Amino acid sequence: MVPPQRVQTMLNVAAAAHVTPNMIRVTLQGPDLAGLPASVAGGHCKLMIPEPGQSRSAFAQQCANGPKPITRTYTVRHARPERQEIDIDFVAHGDDGPASAWAARAIPGDFIGFAGPGAPKLTVFDADFYLIAADISALPVAAAVLEALPREAKGIAIFEVTSAEDRQEIDAPPGVSQHWLVHPDPHEASRSQIEMVEAMPWPEGRVRTMIAGETSVIRSLRLFLRQDQGLDRRDVYASGYWRIGLAEDEHQKVKRELDAADEARLAGGLT
Numbered sequence: 001m002v003p004p005q006r007v008q009t010m011l012n013v014a015a016a017a018h019v020t021p022n023m024i025r026v027t028l029q030g031p032d033l034a035g036l037p038a039s040v041a042g043g044h045c046k047l048m049i050p051e052p053g054q055s056r057s058a059f060a061q062q063c064a065n066g067p068k069p070i071t072r073t074y075t076v077r078h079a080r081p082e083r084q085e086i087d088i089d090f091v092a093h094g095d096d097g098p099a100s101a102w103a104a105r106a107i108p109g110d111f112i113g114f115a116g117p118g119a120p121k122l123t124v125f126d127a128d129f130y131l132i133a134a135d136i137s138a139l140p141v142a143a144a145v146l147e148a149l150p151r152e153a154k155g156i157a158i159f160e161v162t163s164a165e166d167r168q169e170i171d172a173p174p175g176v177s178q179h180w181l182v183h184p185d186p187h188e189a190s191r192s193q194i195e196m197v198e199a200m201p202w203p204e205g206r207v208r209t210m211i212a213g214e215t216s217v218i219r220s221l222r223l224f225l226r227q228d229q230g231l232d233r234r235d236v237y238a239s240g241y242w243r244i245g246l247a248e249d250e251h252q253k254v255k256r257e258l259d260a261a262d263e264a265r266l267a268g269g270l271t
């Protein structure tokens with residue numbers, strides 16, 4: 001697949017509204033988005049968050065000359081190049097996170113820095129069965145993957161959301177069953193996804209996965225898929241998107257160390 005054209009630019013808020021109680025959709029607009037194809041949905045991007053009350057010119061200057069603004073990773077949920085727009089769905093997890101706090105207050109005319117997008121997470125559709133698992137932070141990427149799958153695809157999609165009202169309608173292939181779990185306190189680790197995956201009858205043939213969410217859940221799932229089910233590393237996308245108690249920069253550091261330790265363990269090295 002040809003990698004998407006990347007842009008680094010300032011975008012304007014065109015609209016912001018809750019899609020469900022714990023998810024805010026912010027529509028961002030800017031002329032640089034005209035060249036992005038709709039197929040970039042599901043690719044990640046970096047968002048540079050302005051300080052509360054910061055002027056556009058002061059923020060533009062900071063982006064150009066430093067210090068580096070607070071930067072967070074999100075997913076392009078939809079791209080509409082003809083309108084020069086993208087949608088980003090933010091989990092509304094409170095004011096302790098600058099990105100969550102920014103989204104909760106975003107109104108048309110606000111601005112944010114954007115860099116990306118990266119490539120969509122699943123682009124090879126040759127599997128006999130797709131296993132999709134996501135908490136609410138990975139609902140945007142999981143939904144984009146499900147919408148991009150061939151209509152004849154078979155699989156299972158497991159979502160873990162904060163309330164029953166956070167369920168969304170997703171245009172998944174009819175052969176992919178959807179299961180919605182509710183975990184009301186995201187700051188408490190959950191075992192529901194791993195229990196469901198461990199209990200499911202294991203499918204025949206080649207299995208590809210797209211799994212993302214809180215890091216401790218993802219590590220358990222990855223070890224089960226690679227170690228117990230023997231899935232090939234290349235068929236397993238399993239990525240920690242955030243970690244209980246850690247802001248993103250700290251989480252990224254810890255994640256690199258944990259991922260390396262897990263790979264060593266899987267290779268039969270360190271335990």
Ligand SMILES: Cc1cc2nc3c(=O)[nH]c(=O)nc-3n(C[C@H](O)[C@H](O)[C@H](O)COP(=O)(O)OP(=O)(O)OC[C@H]3O[C@@H](n4cnc5c(N)ncnc54)[C@H](O)[C@@H]3O)c2cc1C
Nearest residue numbers: 044074075091093097098099100241242244245246247248
């Ligand atoms: C590739 C990728 C794609 C992502 N796509 C999305 C997306 O589309 N939508 C989305 O909402 N998130 C997405 N995330 C996760 C997002 O980057 C993190 O949740 C990020 O920490 C949010 O930044 P923040 O400033 O709100 O909070 P931070 O300042 O990073 O964290 C502050 C506190 O909030 C807690 N926290 C962070 N995220 C959550 C959460 N989801 N629920 C509860 N508590 C939390 C942290 O543990 C910390 O204690 C993605 C992550 C990656 C790596």
